[in-house]
Amino acid sequence: MQENYLAKWLNNELTEAELSEFKKSDEYASYIRISEVSKQLKAPDFDADNAYENFKNAQDFHETKVVPLRPFKSFLRVAAAIAILLAGSYFFLNTLDQSYSTQLAERTEVQLPDNSQVILNADSQISFSEKKWTKERNVELDGEAFFKVAKGKKFTVSTASGTVSVLGTQFNVENRTDFFEVTCYEGLVSVLYNNKERKLPAGTSFLVVNGKVMDDTAIKNGQPSWVNNESSFKSIPLKYVLAEFERQFNVKVETENINDNQLFTGSFSNTAIKIALESISTPSKINYKLEGNNVLFYGENTP
Structure with missing residues (x-):
């Protein structure tokens, strides 16, 4: 990343090309986090005149000695501002999380403080507290990620749908809108969903689609197929397949005269869009039209 990108970003002076490159950098997510927390900091009310009067009443003044106190009032304002900044900095540094995210059609690998590894799928984000890591190995996930956990204390992955707990294993977690899946590839995984715990030995999955629980x-x-640039599905409603297609290729998908709740079993390439389109449309018996970054899937009898 260019050294002057941060200053130009703060001043809204980056070109579209520079902004795109800046968003791909490791530092970008941290800068966004700092910016968001900074906006939440609010200075408490401070009455400098009242503070001055209290100070003046506490002193033993003599009529023959005149002491100009205007500079002291300015000093109080500065001291208050410094105190607020110090308090805000302490709060920020002690609550700051490490955060990593991917954009559409992007994937990245992250090494955690204990050398555990995480591979983030497209349009996903993880965050964790490096300061608290030795006491609590917890990762918050929004999206999909494959974990290779180093042995040690309990390791948890927290999502909006449920919590996954392990000691040392390899597993995949996907948390999307109305879609939650945990797959254990090695070791043993504990899944807490709706206050009920489910144990997953290697070779099993826990899947919830639109509130319906299924085993697989x-x-x-x-390891999950997407790590090898292929998205695979087994009896999954077509709308979730199309949503993954959007994420992998950064395109806009529209449908016309098709049943997007029909179940789809198959896979598509994450690197070749035309092959992927054929892989989805042929078994589903639907047609498609690709124009730029827009894809229309339509039924056989569409006018």
Whole structure:
């Protein structure tokens, strides 16, 4: 990243090309976090005149000695501002989380403080407290990620849908709108969903689609197909397949005269869009039209 990108970003002076490159940098997520927290800091009310009067009444003044106190009033204002900044800095530094995210059609790998590894799928984000890591190995996830956890104390992945707990294993977690799936590839995984715990040995999955709980199987000692640039599905409603297609290729998908709740079993390439389109449309018996970054899937009888 260019050294002057931060200053130009703060002044809204980055070109579109520079902004795009800046967003790909490791530092960008941290700067966004700092910016958001800074906006939440609010200075408490401070009455300098009242403070001055209290100070004056506490002193033993003599009529023959005149002491100009205007500079002291200015000093009080400065001291208050410094105190607020110090308090805000302490609050920020002690609550700051490390955060990593991916954009559409993007993937990244993250190494955690204990050398555990995380591979983030497209349009996903994780955050964790590095300061508290030795006491609590907890990662917050929004999206999808594959975890290779180093052995040690309990390791948890917190999502809006449920919590996953392990000691040392390999597993995948996907948390999207109305879609929650945990797959264990090695070791044993505990899933807490709706206050009920489910144990997943290697080779099993826990899947919730639109509130319906389903069990599935997986390949032991393997890894999710998306890590190898392929998205795979087994009896999943078509609308979730199309949503993943959007994320992997950064396109806008529209549908016309098709049943997007029909179940889809199959896979598509995450690197070749035309092959992916054929892989989705052919088994689903639907048509498609690709124009720039827009894709229309439509039924056989669409006028």
